Amino acid sequence: MTGLPPLNGLRAFDVAGRRLSFRAAADELGVTQGAVAQQIRQLEAHLGTTLFDRLPKGLALTSAGRTYHDGVAGAFSDLRSATAQLKPEPGKVLISVTPTFASKWLIPNLPDFSNKHPDVDLRILATEKVSSFHSDGIDLAVRQGTPPFGAALSATLLFKQDVVAVIAPRLLEGVQLPVGSDLLSSVPKIHDTHDLWPKVLAELGVCDQSRRGLRLSQTALAVDAAISAQGVALVSRFLVTNDIAAGNLVEIGRSSTAGTQDFYLLTQRRPGANAAVETVVSWLISQADQQGHVPQ
Structure with missing residues (x-):
């Protein structure tokens, strides 16, 4: 083992470099944040170089740290793979x-x-x-x-991208399907990270006149918001098949291939x-x- 840094320090560096947080690394390793920080300091002293820039809200790998982390992470990955081959879990x-x-x-x-x-x-x-x-x-x-x-x-x-607009039935009381452009224009839009509404509305020739919109980080949250009558959401059809069949959502308008990522x-x-x-x-x-x- 001559010439190798302390293995605990390497393990701490592997996790901290992936999580870019001593606290998150400590949680994953089951030790204290102070212990992780100390192991990293000892590793840096052993190597004679700084591996992380300590920032007010986390960590950033230095140029030397990024290069070293690629090698260390790969070495630990090889160890895990070798161990998994010795301890297979059939099924x-x-x-x-x-x-x-x-x-x-x-x-x-x-x-x-x-x-x-x-x-x-x-x-x-x-x-x-x-x-x-x-x-x-x-x-x-x-x-x-x-x-x-x-x-x-x-x-x-597995699934072609087939985007549909869905809305809670109670927001359509007294409205005949298919809905007109006036309703689609005025109803609040629910956005997710794919942000497909601008393209879809442009395809339909509809100008968004809604007074408010809801922005969420995941499509699943957009679907849940639509079910709770927060507005109309755009989502791949196969993801809402069950909710449409159960009467939780209603599909309005024609489908779109906006985004075209299957x-x-x-x-x-x-x-x-x-x-x-x-x-x-x-x-x-x-x-x-x-x-x-x-x-x-």
């Missing part, structure tokens, strides 16, 4: 999805998967961040975007895939196909 599959996809489609469909494949332990990582197959240990991912996603990944189309299932291009992973892949594709969202 376990970790899928990374956005919180909206998890809450509005995957979780409502899980009973079907559990009934058909009780031997598969499907675990869900719901995050807005783009997860890494290598460092985060995920087996599958569902992401909205446009191929290609990288030479190491295979992409399978939903893809991402897998690694590697031989000898886990049988449980293949089971989940087949189920996801089958469900999407049965629900009529993937063109035949």
